[in-house]
Amino acid sequence: MNKDSGVIERSLREPAAFGELFHRYAAPLHRYVARRAGDSLADDVTSETFLIAFERRTAFDLGRDDARPWLFGIATNLIHRHRIAEARTLKSLERAAAEPEYDNSPSVDEFVDAQREVKRMARRLRRMPSADRDCLLLFAWGDFTYEQIAQSLDIPIGTVRSRMNRARRILRTEPLSEEVHHGQTHFASDSA
Amino acid sequence: MDKLTLLRTLRNDVAEPSSEKLAPSLDKLERAFQSTNSQKRSPGSANLADPSLQSRTLTARRRFAFAGFSAAGAFTLVGVLVASNLLGLGGWRGGADPAAAAVLERAATAALTFEDVPLSTGQYLRVSSQNVHITDGQENNGPIITYRINDSSQLYIPADRSDDWVWVREPSQVVDVLTPGGEAFAERHHPSNTEGRMSQLLRAPAGAFYGNSADSTWGSFDDMPRDPYLLLNYIYLRTLGAGPSPDGEALVFIADTLRQGTAPPDLRAALLRAATMIPGVTITDDQATLNGSTGTAIGRVESKQSLRVEIIIDPSSGRLIGEREVAVVAIPESDVVAGDILSWSSVETAIVNVAPAGGTPDGVSCELDLRPDAFGCVTTGNN
Numbered sequence: 331m332n333k334d335s336g337v338i339e340r341s342l343r344e345p346a347a348f349g350e351l352f353h354r355y356a357a358p359l360h361r362y363v364a365r366r367a368g369d370s371l372a373d374d375v376t377s378e379t380f381l382i383a384f385e386r387r388t389a390f391d392l393g394r395d396d397a398r399p400w401l402f403g404i405a406t407n408l409i410h411r412h413r414i415a416e417a418r419t420l421k422s423l424e425r426a427a428a429e430p431e432y433d434n435s436p437s438v439d440e441f442v443d444a445q446r447e448v449k450r451m452a453r454r455l456r457r458m459p460s461a462d463r464d465c466l467l468l469f470a471w472g473d474f475t476y477e478q479i480a481q482s483l484d485i486p487i488g489t490v491r492s493r494m495n496r497a498r499r500i501l502r503t504e505p506l507s508e509e510v511h512h513g514q515t516h517f518a519s520d521s522a
Numbered sequence: 523m524d525k526l527t528l529l530r531t532l533r534n535d536v537a538e539p540s541s542e543k544l545a546p547s548l549d550k551l552e553r554a555f556q557s558t559n560s561q562k563r564s565p566g567s568a569n570l571a572d573p574s575l576q577s578r579t580l581t582a583r584r585r586f587a588f589a590g591f592s593a594a595g596a597f598t599l600v601g602v603l604v605a606s607n608l609l610g611l612g613g614w615r616g617g618a619d620p621a622a623a624a625v626l627e628r629a630a631t632a633a634l635t636f637e638d639v640p641l642s643t644g645q646y647l648r649v650s651s652q653n654v655h656i657t658d659g660q661e662n663n664g665p666i667i668t669y670r671i672n673d674s675s676q677l678y679i680p681a682d683r684s685d686d687w688v689w690v691r692e693p694s695q696v697v698d699v700l701t702p703g704g705e706a707f708a709e710r711h712h713p714s715n716t717e718g719r720m721s722q723l724l725r726a727p728a729g730a731f732y733g734n735s736a737d738s739t740w741g742s743f744d745d746m747p748r749d750p751y752l753l754l755n756y757i758y759l760r761t762l763g764a765g766p767s768p769d770g771e772a773l774v775f776i777a778d779t780l781r782q783g784t785a786p787p788d789l790r791a792a793l794l795r796a797a798t799m800i801p802g803v804t805i806t807d808d809q810a811t812l813n814g815s816t817g818t819a820i821g822r823v824e825s826k827q828s829l830r831v832e833i834i835i836d837p838s839s840g841r842l843i844g845e846r847e848v849a850v851v852a853i854p855e856s857d858v859v860a861g862d863i864l865s866w867s868s869v870e871t872a873i874v875n876v877a878p879a880g881g882t883p884d885g886v887s888c889e890l891d892l893r894p895d896a897f898g899c900v901t902t903g904n905n
Binding site for chain 1: 525529532547551555659
């Protein structure tokens with residue numbers, strides 16, 4: 331399979347070649363946006379992301395093989411314009427978690443506890459600064475490495491680390507080990 | 523279950539969309555390919571520019587989610603619209619309510635009779651705009667702090683539009699803090715100390731900033747019909763698929779075009795008359811004050827976004843005073859209540875004899891010296 335950079339380079343001569351990137355990444359990008367801000371907004375943001383990317387493809391750094399961080403970065407910027415939709419989506423998650431369906435199973439207590447924890451987490455996610463939420467969700471829902479997040483948001487990797495630390499504190503969770511979850515140890519030792 | 527694992531389960535039931543669901547997006551992209559091939563860039567595609575380009579002019583048209591029409595229905599309509607202007611969206615689905623239509627018609631008449639002062643060689647039309655909007659933030663586990671910031675810019679358009687345009691985009695400033703006790707937070711994130719604060723200075727022939735063509739960025743006035751009915755269908759065609767609804771997006775397009783301050787009188791009048799044919803448009807405030815100017819607010823409620831989008835015009839001159847977005851419901855977990863103005867923007871135009879020196883098409887960081895004999899960058903920083 332051609333690298334993304336090769337696809338983009340070719341699209342400079344043959345615009346239709348850019349469609350390959352759509353086929354590769356539109357579905358996961360749509361899903362990511364839908365998780366953050368709802369399905370109906372995801373349609374629009376996905377469409378707009380690829381139109382913007384196509385218009386700006388000459389600015390893509392062809393030294394980067396992977397276009398996914400670039401595309402998700404554009405989508406993240408677009409999500410910021412729909413703050414109410416994102417807040418509503420996360421709020422609905424809290425509400426859903428607050429209304430467990432009781433049954434007679436012996437594990438009902440565990441289930442209710444889990445639902446409460448989901449509700450707490452959804453609330454913390456909604457209340458954290460959007461810059462921190464961007465990093466956290468690209469990591470947790472987009473499966474991005476810190477380096478990819480830095481590329482995506484066009485920020486230094488040290489900033490990613492500090493935002494992740496802050497997000498971690500907000501979630502009151504243990505360190506989000508990149509080694510464990512992405513298997514890429516070299517990012518953890520990066521002190522940039 | 524650890525917190526990260528739990529986080530990953532949240533909304534994990536959201537599935538990837540089917541090919542059918544993505545088809546409208548792919549269609550739009552393929553139309554962009556064709557547009558590129560034919561070297562004809564429509565004003566509707568103008569705002570596919572750099573996402574960092576935060577001018578309201580360049581973001582407003584694509585700011586909202588698409589709703590109100592099914593995608594399939596929308597694309598069926600493309601065929602109808604292309605087939606004949608006589609069967610466009612505009613003109614047969616009702617229009618603005620009578621009071622709003624009357625105000626718009628009066629403004630259109632005024633616009634036609636308003637004589638623009640011609641620019642002499644070497645002069646510029648300076649379009650000063652302010653865009654105030656709500657933002658928020660939080661530190662550690664503290665409260666969410668909601669405050670308003672102002673993004674200002676000045677666009678210098680030369681007498682010969684093919685010459686260099688100059689655009690000064692100033693750094694954001696805090697306007698007010700809505701959350702009691704949040705002033706220190708806002709100050710930390712947007713220091714009021716002006717020393718060392720950098721503007722962005724851009725310069726490009728014909729206003730082709732950020733690598734975009736001039737027409738795609740600012741619209742081609744020559745291509746826009748002067749017949750209000752044809753113009754409205756032209757607008758629907760170019761905004762189809764964007765915005766919360768075709769009608770809401772058409773109103774935004776009209777505001778975008780009027781805001782530039784350079785549309786000729788006959789086009790301004792046609793734009794205002796086109797607005798009278800947009801369903802759902804009403805007078806929302808007949809004494810709206812924006813940045814010291816008073817006019818009539820005309821707008822539509824976009825229920826999907828829980829917003830009312832308004833343009834404010836001076837009916838006696840047809841001049842656009844500005845725009846604003848008003849919350850129609852409270853935003854959860856914030857200090858924003860129904861009726862709060864989420865954002866507003868205002869524009870003022872003036873004829874000036876000089877524009878700042880320097881700048882590049884993609885912008886340079888710049889500390890401006892405003893003295894007339896040294897109008898330009900004092901220092902430049904990294905971009």
